[in-house]
Amino acid sequence: xxxxxxxHIGMRLPELALPLTxxxxxxxxxxxxxWQPQHHDPAWAKEAGLPDIIMNNYTQAGLISRFxxxxxxxxxxxxxxxxxxxRPICPGGTATFNGMVVDVTAEQxxxxxxxxxxxxxxxxxxxxxxxxxxALPATARSPxxxxxxxxxxxx
Amino acid sequence: MNDLPxxxxxxxxxxxxxxxxxxxxxxxxxxxxxxxxxxxxxLYWDYPLSRDETESVIAPPMMLxxxxxxxxxxxxxxxxxxxxxxxxxxVKDALGIKxxxxxxxxxxLHEPLRHGDSVRAEQIxxxxxxxxxxxxxxxxxxxxxxxxxKPDGSLAGIQSLHFLGYGKVAA
Numbered sequence: 001x002x003x004x005x006x007x008h009i010g011m012r013l014p015e016l017a018l019p020l021t022x023x024x025x026x027x028x029x030x031x032x033x034x035w036q037p038q039h040h041d042p043a044w045a046k047e048a049g050l051p052d053i054i055m056n057n058y059t060q061a062g063l064i065s066r067f068x069x070x071x072x073x074x075x076x077x078x079x080x081x082x083x084x085x086x087r088p089i090c091p092g093g094t095a096t097f098n099g100m101v102v103d104v105t106a107e108q109x110x111x112x113x114x115x116x117x118x119x120x121x122x123x124x125x126x127x128x129x130x131x132x133x134x135a136l137p138a139t140a141r142s143p144x145x146x147x148x149x150x151x152x153x154x155x
Numbered sequence: 156m157n158d159l160p161x162x163x164x165x166x167x168x169x170x171x172x173x174x175x176x177x178x179x180x181x182x183x184x185x186x187x188x189x190x191x192x193x194x195x196x197x198l199y200w201d202y203p204l205s206r207d208e209t210e211s212v213i214a215p216p217m218m219l220x221x222x223x224x225x226x227x228x229x230x231x232x233x234x235x236x237x238x239x240x241x242x243x244x245x246v247k248d249a250l251g252i253k254x255x256x257x258x259x260x261x262x263x264l265h266e267p268l269r270h271g272d273s274v275r276a277e278q279i280x281x282x283x284x285x286x287x288x289x290x291x292x293x294x295x296x297x298x299x300x301x302x303x304x305k306p307d308g309s310l311a312g313i314q315s316l317h318f319l320g321y322g323k324v325a326a
Contacts (some may be wrong), residue, residue: 006216015324018193024191026188026189027187027191028191028192029186030187031184031187031190031191031221032188032218032220032221033178033184033224033227033239034220034221034224034239034240035227036238036239038256048253048254049254049291049292049322050319056256057260057316058217058218058220058221059191061217061260061262062188062191062192062194062217062218063217064217065192065194065215065217066192066193066194066196069194069196070195073210074196074197074198074204074205078216078264079263079264079320080261080262080263080264081217081260081261081262081264082259082260082261083259083260083261084258084259085256085257085258085259085260094213106184144207144208146198146208146209146267147208147322150265150266150309150310151263155263155264155265
């Protein structure tokens with residue numbers, strides 16, 4: 001049984017530090033079936049004015065999702081993710097993920113919605129900012145948000 | 156937007172590219188994604204736990220767009236595969252722009268996908284901004300939405316993408 005998470009405004013998520021390897025960027029692109037050359041071909045990327053190959057947006061979304069559900073556990077159901085890629089994420093250095101709960105709604109359909117702001121930094125520079133809207137059970141007796149009927153799911 | 160080519164104007168607001176069930180959702184493929192990003196969420200891995208939560212293991216929701224990308228090669232296909240977000244490349248090419256990047260993404264997630272599912276994806280051009288000076292040279296921004304539906308027509312999700320195109324193709 002998963003422990004019920006009770007988010008509150010100002011609650012911080014555990015920091016995640018992730019080495020940015022060439023393998024991570026290429027493996028993420030391949031696993032998301034994205035064969036655009038800027039994600040695996042350094043010469044092509046440099047010709048396009050980029051410093052090196054860059055992490056694709058699908059991999060970034062996957063890492064943000066992992067960061068949030070590592071904290072929430074499997075009952076956390078993401079309804080909406082919005083992110084802005086401010087600088088390219090290239091091989092080298094470490095990406096640091098930080099997040100904080102900025103809003104929590106009242107109970108709706110036995111769920112609460114937590115809004116989480118996230119910042120990914122590499123070498124003290126912000127590379128990506130994101131906001132996640134996640135549903136969680138309102139109480140220990142509430143059904144999991146994954147059981148919410150489609151007609152009542154309004155992310 | 157008076158400076159837009161007529162064909163780009165014609166693409167605005169309606170599905171231009173439809174990718175119709177080109178890949179089957181498979182656990183082996185989504186496991187590669189979980190391995191790449193180090194995601195141990197048991198809903199993607201653990202049958203007993205996912206039975207309680209989601210009836211069966213589900214594909215990571217952030218992989219939704221990946222299920223609408225054609226296989227890069229197929230034995231019975233004469234033409235090249237559609238590029239990832241083909242409409243984006245059509246816009247870029249029609250505007251004579253050399254390079255394009257995704258700068259902002261929004262994913263609205265609905266019904267999760269399971270092993271054996273597939274999606275129909277409709278790519279819709281929403282907006283093209285005026286040409287301007289960007290950090291990477293003369294360029295433009297444009298917005299594309301992609302609506303993903305399961306075979307039964309239920310909504311799997313909506314992806315909204317904001318692009319930056321820069322650099323002119325040499326005449």
